[in-house]
Ligand SMILES: Nc1nc2c(c(=O)[nH]1)N[C@H]1C(S)=C(S)[C@@H](COP(=O)(O)O)O[C@H]1N2
């Protein structure tokens with residue numbers, strides 16, 4: 001019997017002795033007073049369902065930047081359950097603020113050209129004549145950087161979400177087009193005026209990239225790329241081109257708008273060496289920053305783990321600031337390059353403590369602490385934790401600790417390091 005199972009049995013034994021379910025604590029975070037809004041009409045709900053008016057969890061965006069613009073919209077991870085993010089709560093980013101093109105799928109086309117024998121121009125209905133695949137994958141923006149000024153898990157880590165995506169493997173379309181020998185890159189482009197273009201390696205395109213038109217059982221939502229987006233499992237969010245309209249097959253890396261945006265390098269020879277794959281990362285979603293534990297007793301520590309390099313093999317949780325670790329229970333499917341739900345029973349006795357999670361992926365890579373992360377990148381912790389603009393770019397996958405004080409208030413555990 002491993003630690004987790006032992007803990008669960010003990011928990012169940014104790015729970016049986018409790019007189020009412022109310023004695024098992026839950027952490028309330030986003031319960032708002034209800035107003036007297038009338039529920040949606042039966043007719044509306046018949047056509048397209050809605051959540052209960054008592055469920056109030058919403059995405060948030062930070063204050064606009066000095067130019068009055070907002071680019072990032074954050075998923076309420078503190079309220080997440082399981083591993084699928086509802087499309088309406090999926091984080092979203094556009095490099096043109098508030099930009100959601102209004103594309104008529106009847107008129108939309110995907111062009112595949114460049115170093116191919118047979119250039120293709122495909123309509124949405126052409127694409128649906130290819131065999132489809134359905135896969136669960138997370139997305140994460142490299143702007144997802146836990147920093148002490150971001151107090152909640154939503155603000156610190158909410159630029160990641162996970163959906164079930166349906167579409168056509170890009171390899172199938174590339175084979176149909178007949179890729180020339182010597183073609184090493186694809187340049188994927190979106191339908192907006194700045195094009196959201198990016199260079200991606202051919203090996204990845206032939207491996208597991210997906211041209212996706214479905215998200216969680218319905219068409220991809222406009223903010224997430226309707227009617228068509230590229231899915232590049234495990235690569236940083238930026239690579240997953242939305243409103244996909246063109247793929248050019250080339251023998252070289254192109255310095256697109258986005259290559260500059262990624263602050264890689266102005267030298268294309270250096271820029272193309274960038275590591276697109278994200279490392280192992282996990283976060284405790286509940287209890288988390290700014291929440292209040294209602295009292296002593298039993299809790300379920302729950303969170304999400306993912307890796308750009310494959311499946312999650314193990315998640316460990318510490319309740320003493322990283323001195324000792326226990327293997328957490330994996331409570332969901334463990335798809336490759338997807339969120340995994342973990343949980344652990346915890347008995348809080350009212351002491352001050354620090355909760356942490358760390359994951360290990362199928363390559364055996366272990367999520368680092370912020371100190372290990374800084375050492376690896378030859379930077380100081382202070383520099384790593386400097387908010388944008390400033391600090392470093394890249395995937396910030398260090399452990400995000402949550403501190404619980406004697407009153408049960410949960411706060412960011414990186415405060416004091418910055
Ligand atoms: N065409 C286009 N694709 C894009 C972007 C964009 O601005 N334009 N933003 C990228 C970035 S930075 C991220 S993190 C992901 C976000 O995908 P989502 O909005 O579906 O969460 O889309 C990427 N694809």
Ligand SMILES: [Mo]
Pocket residue numbers: 093140141142143237238
């Ligand atoms: Mo991003």
